[in-house]
Amino acid sequence: MLPEGWKYANLGEIISHRKGHPFKSNTYKNYGTRVIRISDTTSNSIHSLNPVFIENNGDENLDEFALKHGDIILTTVGSKPHLIDSMVGKAVRIPEEIDGALLNQNLVKLSPNDKFIISDILFLYLKSRNFISYISDLVRGNANQVSISLKDIFAYRVLLPPLPEQKKIAAILSTWDRAIEGTEKLLANSQQQKKALMQQLLTGKKRLPGFTGEWKPHTLSELAVMSSGGTPLSTQKAYFGGNIPWVSIADMTRCGKYISQTEKTLTKSGLDNSSAKLYPKNTVLYAMYASIGECSIASTELSCSQAILGIRTNSKLYFEYLYFYLSFLKEKIKLLGQTGTQSNLNAKMVKAFGINLPPLPEQKAIAAVLTTADEEITALESDLSRLRQEKKALMQQLLTGKRRVTVD
Template identity: 50%
Template sequence: MVPNSWVSCHLGDFMEFKNGLNADKSQYGYGLKFVNVMDVFGNDILTEDKIIGRVNVAESQLESNLLKFGDVLFNRTSETFDEIAMSAVYLDDKPAVFGGFVIRARPGKGILTPAYSVYLFQSSKFRNQVIKLGQGAVRANIGQKDLAKVKVSIPPLPEQKKIAQILSTWDKAITTTEQLLANSQQQKKALMQQLLTGKKRLLDDNGIRFSGKWKKVKLGSVADMNSGGTPKSSVEEYYGGDIPWVSIADMTKHGKWIVSTEKYLTPIGLENSSARIYPKNTILYAMYASIGECSIAKVPLSSSQAILGIRPKDSLDFEYLYFFLSSLKEKMKLQGQQGTQSNLNAGMVKDFTIILPSVEEQQNIAAVLSSADQEIDSLQQKIEALKQEKKALMQQLLTGKRRIQIN
């Protein structure tokens, strides 16, 4: 039930809609800031300094396409229905215009507080409605007429302002934690560059700094490796057993440690493919698609042929190898993007040059970097918790289920 003091209405009852400019290619690159689809995907606040594109607008088109403080911008089209009518509220007084794949919605005066509209159009109630109204076979689309049908419940202006103030404190906490996360990730990156090259040496268990030369070796000389295999998906008997079978999707989902997988093989499935059992602490290394992605098997498991299972010998610590391969990830991705070598193979990975200190120093380096990982994981979990708290609070405040005291 909507509270008595709230107004329940359709967007078309209080908003004026307009599609943006369809500019010629020659007009791009200079002139006024130009809002396009990607600028509104943040589903958040938009200011002039966040807008990248520019367009030169004819004088006759300028007035009708200018943005005003409090205008709401929706994207008209996307690859998926989940991403249509993503919004950005323009909270700036500087001049900017908007593109043809964007719909501008201008609220009537005294109806919607701009700060409140940021949250109104992020709400699950609004998102669920627009997703259902989307149309299209190849691409998802939504037009002005469908947006006008969306029903919203609007509290009085003082309550809108108070709700926006409360929710903005969660946004500030999320932004602050995201900045701490970015700093921690940058610090870990710098630490990896120093520790994995020997530029910075740690102290041993007796408090004495490690010394001595590092050995330069080929990875193939200090580790055994084989790729996995995929049993025929059409044979039901090959799947549904208790042997974890890792895909690259499992690696990107779980990150450093793999304990469980989406698919499991039966013993007969394992026998009828080139898949094999990798022991615990095997390094899993992606050779196709997400090349350079790296994980560690926390339990015995098998994998697809896109993944190389690397088993370090006695002179190489498995976690040190994980961090070494992780440090190459950006280089590998760039290599794939440039088309130099879109895939890797076992022979190429065996030929990687790795520099090795003593096993004790390797383990100390791995421990320091693991500690940095734990800090990063903790911050990521905190961000996720804050987002969930904000989502739950929005659900209560934006529906009137939870009321707030207005002084």
Template identity: 35%
Template sequence: MVPNGWTLNNFNSVAELIHGFQFREHHFSESGVPIVKIASISHLRGVSLEKCSYISEEIASEFSKYQIEAGDVLMALTGGTLGKTCKVQEDIEICLQNYRVGNFKPKASFLDKDFLYYFLISFTVQKKIENIVNEAAQPNVGKADFDKIKVLTPPLPEQRKIAKILGTWDKAISTTERLIDNSKQQKKALMQHLLTGAHTQRKRLLDDSGKPFEGEWEEIEVGDLGTIYSGGTPSTTNKAYWDGEIDWITPTDITKQDSVYIKSSVRKISSEGLKNSSAKLVPKGSLLVCTRATIGEMAITAHEMCTNQGFKNIIPNKKTNIEFLFYLLTYQKHKLVSKASGSTFLELSKSAFESMKFRVPVIDEQQKIASVLTNADREIEVLEQQLADLKHEKKALMQQLLTGKRRVKI
């Protein structure tokens, strides 16, 4: 149903899709005018000209019709990021449009540029693009695909008001993303300061009496920080061993989450599966360290669970704070990788892992350091939840505004 005062138009009657030029190797030079490729498109941040290719200014003059301007709406028309869209920022320098980057030009009497941008990132359009991706071996979209799309078009003043409202949400999202980036940088600096040992710290944390911690950190082997167990896999041919109630962690379970703590696994095993394999239950508060393929990825168990053989699992002793150890080994991940070996795939053996040495403070200082870094993680988690909420709310608002279900006052 077309809202009162709106019109329903074919896409090609209100906008035009312009394809870029297929620049070849002989066009490129070390400097000059940047070429905007699909990788240059960043949804809320416009066009990134970092790590791009260039052509000389002399050659660029021959391709002026492919020059990108502030306010242009660009989209990736092929590949794994098909449908990725951005609005070109106001301070963009002179640059040219590469092949398979689409530049959408609205017909000024029908469509506002900003409204066109929000229409292209809307659920309606992105869902059509997703369907193309699912149906094609090598997904591409072009003029013929967009000519099949209908555009619900409000009067221009209403379009501008809709775009202005959604722009306010985008600014809030961009601000939150910057806050997250800044918080992550601050945490990185904290880790560098707090985890490199007393001999490099300019300022130590305070103990419970309010005095700075003193004394050198002790160099300790990983094997002396707790008890270390490997994991295992029950026979996959015996159905009785699977789909039980015991969480059985794989490296994929670790890499797909952002939290310090892991609460569940995709696959679970039964008590029989546990008994008839080398998998071993480790208690809540154990550190699961990937030592095969994705070496150095890790998480702390939120409850009792087990792992496959791609892990070395640390049950800490009384002198080890497990959160401190998580942050320490995360910061020193490069050392774990350097100790790995193997011709088919890299693996860190149990003996090599146990013999690795790291500088470690006394338990009280470990706890203070872990507390500071845990608080930093919590701040990031709060911001990330705020970002997720903003994106969800904007998506719902877009659906209402772009379909006319919610009208704006002009």
């Protein structure tokens, strides 16, 4: 039963649209008027990592393809559908800083008909789980590229509240948007402050109060024992499903700093019949393949794949200090990866890493400061996740009429 005053409409009945222009890539320059391509879009925004421009000399009237702040654009073609930022059907609003840019092909600008729907509500419908699910069921193509027709997009059915109720819904949800935006800024500031702290504390440029001891140069091989893990034969079911955690790089990226639970586990037989080995608690795990430089700490006894190096520090090096030091080196280490189908490290390279080491008490104090910074970041990430979930749940209720608002 429809909420009183609400009605269904096809998306194509309540908007107008403009397809992007087929700009030729051989005309792109590094100056002029910016062109917005599919590759410039992410799931929620437009990035400026590799912008392209055209020299608009007036030979061609391109005004109809110009974008302004707040415009809504939608991708109709996508690549690698398993990656969320490459999916077809992404809805993005044009930020103020790229006002005046031009829309490229395979993108479409959707403009609301203000007799039926306001811009904020249109955007919410395009970001809803229902619309994303609708798109995913209709895309066609292959593993490399997928697309959807405008006919299919415009056939999407929306449930429209009266305009006054739409405006009230948008105003309520904007409260969550402001809270989310504020938390995002706090999180970005905390992450930047931690980065600055690491730069100062892990290089000795800034000393914590009370520490004056000499820092001494070492190679990592002088301070730790290192060995890579292994993988039992996947065809042997008896090797898997035991009580020994087996860390993959995916586990590291999912769990972050500390790891105790893993997606896969080994039996004692799997451990004995492979090059996998047990690492004690507080072993630093270091990714050598794919996501090189990714770093975690074992918070229980565990094993790992051959893509990961287990680093067991001696009495001169505090394991948590090493974790932060390797995390600090991450971007630099990526450049050391061997060229090939993917960048890799090996144990010999890691053993040769240089490290200027403060006395052990200072290492522990530095690690404590950076751990506090991590805890602040984790708390803000939790707040941000909660706010996004609250907005999503409220949006689901308000846009379906399950929860009505009072219009003044």
